[in-house]
Amino acid sequence: MNKQLRNAERAQINTYIPSLFIIVMGASLVLDSFFPNPAYSASWSTEAGIIITLLGTALVYVAHVSSKKIRKDVKVSTNEVNFFVGPYAYVRHPGYAGMVLIGIGMSLVINSTVILISSVLFYLIARSVATTEENHLLHEDSHVRTEYARYTKKVGRYF
16 A cells, blocks of 8 residues: 555656646746846857757657556566666656756747756756655665666666
8 A cells, every 4th residue: 555655646746747847937938038137149049949949849758658668568567677668768867858958948049047047946856856766666676676776777867
């Protein structure tokens, strides 16, 4: 019962992170409209920002699709879990990394110091949540712990 409750709490936290990202970026846009403070003066920043935002969006989408396969493997498998699926083969938290890229890209497109600072703040929050998730997986009593420990040795957390 206690393990099921912890898994439900983790799932609930994972649904809050994208919502938190949207709230932080929305609040940043409002703050930026009242207190504009340009961050960049380069002519290339808008184009670079669009590319970074699109890459971040694609990364978030592919991470979401790939995570469904990993969750399915964890439920079905009794011996081995393959965490090396899609972007998870290169980054342990591609969804969070993608959201940070979206924030950085938006700060370049809009030329906003506030959004850039908010992206760093979101990164720190996501890092804390990711550390908690990883500690949970590394202390779980199942085959997942061994596979995840091996995975963390081969794949970086974000980039």
